[in-house]
Amino acid sequence: MGLFTTVLHVYKTDQQDIINALTKELSSRGLSKFNQIGEISDAISNNESGVYYLITDKHGDWITIIELNVKIDNPFYLYDLTNKLSSSLKTSALSFHFHDDDALIYNLENMGNSIDGYNSNYQYFLNQPASRQEIISQRHEPKSFSSILPYGKNSDSLDSILNEGYWDAFDNNDLDEEGVPNDDKYFIDELDRFERVGKYLEIYSLNDYPFADWQSNINKLKTNEYYILHAAIDRKISKPWWKF
Secondary structure, eight states: OOOOEEEEEEESOOHHHHHHHHHHHHHHTTOOEEEEESOHHHHHHOOSSEEEEEEOOOBTTEEEEEEEEEEOSSOOOGGGGHHHHHHHHTSEEEEEEEETTTEEEEEEEETTEEEEEEETTGGGGOSSOOOHHHHHHTOOOGGGGGGGSOTTOOHHHHHHHHHTTHHHHHHTTOOOTTSOOOHHHHOOOHHHHHHHHHHHTTSSOSSOOTTTTHHHHGGGSOTTTOEEEEEEOOOOOOOOTTOO
16 A cells, blocks of 8 residues: 545644634534644554544645544545635635555635646546546646745746646647556656645745655654644433433
């Protein structure tokens, strides 16, 4: 099994505002028991049901939420919260899902509006080759990033990174009969791409993006700067009917 990562980046807001917005949204999803966890290792290995999120302090213009653990009967994932958080915090929110080393997916939301989406390997999740029209309908639009790009950066350069591999093959009419590009010609290291996108957006810094493989880079996050939120269903035992 390859690497799976889900992170959500929130633009120009404060850590406490994110914690409050997360708590409100999780409450609407039936989770009513909230507490802070002290150590990352405790959240990762914890067998108690619920969801576990790490909220960083601000790095530049961004605060990052990392999905550490999900243990609920009907799971939802951090990327499912992107739209609601962008709406309640009145800002932009960008979620990434890195799937088994093979595909990078993002959703960009602004104040509750979905403004862009991306799948680095669209055919990966399909059983039949997608039609050209379907593929075009799924095309990302990096110009949507214009208002949140760092100074001196442009959407064309971001688009170039995003197109490597599958999308370049599509543009070159070079997908095979199964709808996939030739690895010898179009192979792309998706983890490397993920890190390059993060650096280009300067989500952590100009030269580093530790969130793609956060478990290997967790030492870069100072323990006094992050907050680990655990949210669970409150399973209090109901009072027996004969008790008054």
